[in-house]
Amino acid sequence: xxxxxxxxxxxxxxxxxxxxxxxxxxxxxxxxxxxVVNDASEDNTSQVARKExxxxxxxxxxxxxxxxxxxAMQTGFKYARxxxxxxxxxxxxxxxxxxxxxxDLEKKIASGKVDMVVGSRFMxxxxxxxxxxxxxxxxxxxxxxxxxxGNRILDVTSxxxxxxxxxxxxxxxxxxxxxxxxxxLVVMKKKGLKVLEVPVTMKRRRxxxxxxxxxxxxxxxxxxxxxxxxxxxxxxxx
Amino acid sequence: MVKIQIFISGVSLFLFVITIGLIKKxxxxxxxxxxxxxxxxxxxxxxxxxxxxxxxxxLFGIYYLTAIFIIAFLFLLVIAFYYxxxxxxxxxxxxxxxxxxxxxxxxCEKSAKSEKTGE
Numbered sequence: 271x272x273x274x275x276x277x278x279x280x281x282x283x284x285x286x287x288x289x290x291x292x293x294x295x296x297x298x299x300x301x302x303x304x305x306v307v308n309d310a311s312e313d314n315t316s317q318v319a320r321k322e323x324x325x326x327x328x329x330x331x332x333x334x335x336x337x338x339x340x341x342a343m344q345t346g347f348k349y350a351r352x353x354x355x356x357x358x359x360x361x362x363x364x365x366x367x368x369x370x371x372x373x374d375l376e377k378k379i380a381s382g383k384v385d386m387v388v389g390s391r392f393m394x395x396x397x398x399x400x401x402x403x404x405x406x407x408x409x410x411x412x413x414x415x416x417x418x419x420g421n422r423i424l425d426v427t428s429x430x431x432x433x434x435x436x437x438x439x440x441x442x443x444x445x446x447x448x449x450x451x452x453x454x455l456v457v458m459k460k461k462g463l464k465v466l467e468v469p470v471t472m473k474r475r476r477x478x479x480x481x482x483x484x485x486x487x488x489x490x491x492x493x494x495x496x497x498x499x500x501x502x503x504x505x506x507x508x
Numbered sequence: 509m510v511k512i513q514i515f516i517s518g519v520s521l522f523l524f525v526i527t528i529g530l531i532k533k534x535x536x537x538x539x540x541x542x543x544x545x546x547x548x549x550x551x552x553x554x555x556x557x558x559x560x561x562x563x564x565x566x567l568f569g570i571y572y573l574t575a576i577f578i579i580a581f582l583f584l585l586v587i588a589f590y591y592x593x594x595x596x597x598x599x600x601x602x603x604x605x606x607x608x609x610x611x612x613x614x615x616c617e618k619s620a621k622s623e624k625t626g627e
Contacts, residue, residue, distance in 0.1 A: 271587075304544075307610070329614065331610045331614050333606055333607070333609075333610040334610070335606050341603050341607065345610050345611065349614075443561060492542055493538060493542050496531070496538050503532060504532045
């Protein structure tokens with residue numbers, strides 16, 4: 271009766287792109303449940319999501335205050351844990367992650383060999399790769415992750431991911447808050463869980479602007495480096 | 509090296525280690541500690557390379573600091589640091605609460621819906 275895969279869409283002011291994202295998930299992954307975590311949007315994200323949710327496969331959680339991507343995702347992990355899902359996926363609400371790759375990510379988790387799959391835009395020649403400076407930043411974090419965990423992950427900041435039940439449990443308890451993508455790779459390593467990267471193509475976002483502008487970029491680099499390095503020397507109970 | 513330089517560099521290094529240790533134990537959140545890491549690094553540089561400080565002081569027209577000023581500064585430093593720790597703790601409990609409210613609201617909606625359809 272119950273579907274075992276949950277697609278989590280963390281959404282902050284995504285009223286324009288969200289219906290398209292939901293519809294494409296229903297097209298490419300019809301047997302998955304969908305959870306929209308509305309992170310205290312100021313626009314009609316919640317209403318738009320609820321309009322789509324007549325099919326009962328879609329659930330909407332409204333968070334009363336803005337928590338950021340980390341807090342929103344952790345809410346999704348807690349929901350997935352409490353409702354016994356075997357696989358959780360994360361897909362952005364802005365439409366940059368094509369739903370046709372959901373199956374690719376889900377399959378890897380279902381094989382039972384890995385606990386987190388990262389959809390990578392750098393393993394294929396096609397698709398939108400982002401701006402030059404951002405790519406440099408991502409390369410820096412990729413090297414940092416390789417030094418700290420030994421894992422070779424190219425697209426360390428990708429938010430197109432799939433998680434096993436074990437990963438769901440781990441991240442329900444602790445998930446980095448502000449910019450969680452990079453540090454979560456260290457958490458996986460610390461917990462002895464395996465991460466795999468699979469190729470996807472991404473689209474340039476059609477609505478909204480990036481959450482990180484150039485000036486914030488410097489802060490982002492310091493902030494995430496600090497979080498990631500300290501996380502790698504932190505003691506995690508197993 | 510003059511005594512005060514050793515003292516300043518030592519204090520900043522000590523604070524740096526404390527800061528990292530507190531982040532590690534999750535007593536201090538990264539978002540409230542970036543500013544401390546930067547401040548401690550700058551303080552260390554000023555301590556180790558006083559010529560830079562002399563230059564900066566000259567720029568602003570400050571040539572000496574009184575003892576009372578240093579004491580007041582250290583006192584405020586401790587208070588501010590303590591506030592960072594409290595903020596970290598508060599934002600952590602706040603986060604958990606907000607998530608819990610979101611999940612509870614969903615449960616309320618669901619049970620309200622099933623009551624309606626049940627009748």
